[in-house]
Amino acid sequence: MSTQHHIVVFEHEILRTDRGAKRITIDQLKSLQAFYGETGVPYYSLVHNGVKFCEYVGVLQIGNTLIEVLPKIDKSLTTSKESWRRVLIDMLHTVGVLKLNAPTSGSLKLKSNSILDLYFEIFINEVKYLLRQGLVKKYRKTEGNRTSLKGNLKFGKHISQNLVHQERFYIQHTTYDTENKLHQILYKAIKLLANINTNESLQGAIQSLLLDFPEMPDIKISDAIFNTLVLNRKTNGYQKAIEIAKLLLLNYHPDVSKGSNNILALMFDMNALWEQFVYTSLRKHKNKGFTITAQNTRNFWKPSNGYNSKMRPDIVLNKGEINCVVLDTKWKNIKNYNPSPQDLRQMFAYMKYYKAKMVALIYPGATFKKTHGHYYDHNEQSPQSISTEECSVISLPHNTNIRDWQKEITFEIEKWIGISYKSETNF
Known part of the structure; x- marks a missing residue:
């Protein structure tokens, strides 16, 4: 096992080969360039002698180098x-x-060096738990030459293969054991961990798994194989281990040219994560008099042929009612600048189509800030006429205490809507 080289950067930072306190090697840059390919990847863009990360966060492991993007x-x-x-x-x-x-x-220690280590640790614990409980056995059909006639004789293959070996029988029979698709996937994931792990504190546990887990035949991994899995009462306990195995196996990109700079990409879109986090916070702590829906889709434009264009706001409160509110989340700090014209036009369309009483753009920020602006009256001939239709901009500061942060998000948004609180204990 190689010693891990751990580089920590923040979103939108640049890593170069030729300058900067944090650098990557030319070989690592070549691996990132090859991974980027002609179509590109959403995690970073290529710059001169380096890469620039965007709003995706997580980890990229290149050989024994771990790049963590926070x-x-x-x-x-x-x-x-x-x-x-x-x-x-x-x-x-x-x-x-x-x-x-x-x-x-x-x-779990929950003090892992990175999210990748945390996923590894969860996977190891899950598989250990399955081994302690006893791996599930299933029936499977097998065929081949045997010295005793047990099962169904496959006459055609028996004649072709055993013409001079009359002591053998080519048969098909049913076996009841642990060799099944679930265990083949887990075994392949364990072998992957043994190959790519660079955290010395996890190496012993991974080697123990390799010894304790029954050896399985190799299996080709694709999305299709996971789509065919059906868990039941006996196999529900496999769900988390299989989910992590899927995450790791499908995001692993071996370096076929040199074999030393394999890439594992475990990255998350902060725009999607911020949207889900705000929605989850509101759903958990919202006032009981409100309804909330996420990713509500409506048709927006119908072409003469082909598919309709749709609109899909992030969060809708009280959909279909006179006090409907539409929220759209954006993971970017606009500081003291105005929202982009595209974002403002998008909110105007949401207001019209959902007949919303209020609309707001929700951003993260260094401090709490709430502003609003009015749209110009599109029904008036005078270009200087201001309408009563407005779009608010709310910036929400982060809190390292995640529970308090969720409550603060809900409190500020509902206060903007106009809900009165008896006391903060209502949370």
Whole structure:
């Protein structure tokens, strides 16, 4: 096992080969360029002698080098990388991407060097738990030459293969054992961990799994194989281990040219994560008199042929009612600038189509800030006429205490809507 080289950057930072306190090697850059390919990847863009990360966060492992990309609302904030890593882990846990509430999670240190190490640790604990419970056995059909006639004789193959070996029988029979698709996937994931892990504290546990887990035949991994899996009462306990195995196996990109700079990409879109986090926070702490829906889709434009264009706001409160409110989340710090014209036009369309009483753009920010502006009256001939239709802009500061942050998000949004609170204990 090689010693891990750990580089921590924040979103929108640049890593180069020729300058900067944090650098990558020319070989690592070539691997990132090859991974980027002609069609590109959403995690970063290519710059001169380096790469520039965008709004995707998580980890990229290249050989024994781990590049960890963390979120950060504002460069001026002095919050440590450990705090931002904790914030990211808590956000992923809150929206259900990283599930830490199972019995096997009780022994987690939760001080791992990166999210990747945390996923490895959860997977190891899950598989250990399955081994302690006893791996599920299933019936499977097998065929081949045997020295005793047990099962169905496959006459054609028996004649072709055993003409001079009359002591053998080519038969098909049913076997009841642990060799099945679930265990083949888990075994392949364990072998992958043994190959790519660079965290010395996890190496012993991974090697123990390799010894304790029954050896399985190799299996070709694709989305299709996971789509065919059906869990039942006996195999429900496999769900988390299979989910992590899928995440790791489908995001692993071996370096076929040299074999030393394999890439594992475990990245999350902060725009999608922020949207889900705000929605989950509102759903958990919202006033009982409100309804809330996410990703509500409506037809927007119908072409003469082909598919309709649709609109899909992030969050709609009280859909279909006179006090309907539409919220759209954007993971970017606009500071003291105005929202983009595209975002404002989008909110205007939402207001019209959903007949919303209020609309707002929800951003992260270094401090809490709430502003609003009015649209010009599109029904008047005078271009200077201001309508009563407005769009608000709400910036919400982060809180390293994730529960308090969720409450603060809900409190500020509902206060903007106009809900009165008896006391903060209502949360």
